[in-house]
Amino acid sequence: MTAEKTTSLEDLALAYQSGDTGALDEIIERCSHVVKNVSRRYFLIGADTDDLYQEGFLGLIKAAKSFAPGKSTFIHFAFICVNTAVVSAVRKYAGDKNRILNDGLPLSEVDNALSVAENPEELFIENEDRLELVSSMNEKLSSFEREILSLYLSGMSYAEMQSRTGKPFKSIDNALQRIRKKIKNK
DSSP states (O other), X not given: OOTTTOOSHHHHHHHHHTTOHHHHHHHHHHHHHHHHHHHTTOOOTTSOHHHHHHHHHHHHHHHHHHOOTTXXXXXXXXXXXXXXXXXXXXXXXXXXXXXXXHHXXXXXXXXXXXXXXXXXXXXHHHHHHHHHHHHHHHHHSOHHHHHHHHHHHTTOOHHHHHHHHOOOHHHHHHHHHHHHHHHHTO
């Protein structure tokens, strides 16, 4: 069975499981929007968006390998596998085990950090700037935006924030967009 003759994603998954590697290419092409949509919902500390896309595509490949017809549609199964892969990556890299790596400075910035730390005046100014930013954000942000910002900074995904606040995904996304605009316009 070749990928050109196969029309449904379910048939493509079965073809891939039978050894047709062209079927996997077709699945990836037809389901890349699922990977991108799921990956955009999350943030990976110290990584690029492409890293989440890679995790999502690994989830898509896993879906193609383990899909069993009759239980659900392939697209639904793929969405679950992609989402699981991306959330697992976010949790893995946000955990305490990787905190040193996530919070660390690149070696090129260590000298700058040391020179700043040695100058008490600059430390005082930095602290004042930080306090001014927090004060400004408290004035500009609504209580809902402050709550979302706090949850976002604690490493929660959109889905976790949604279950915590009871607000729809779009409301959370809109709040984060407004927060970004307000911070830029500080």
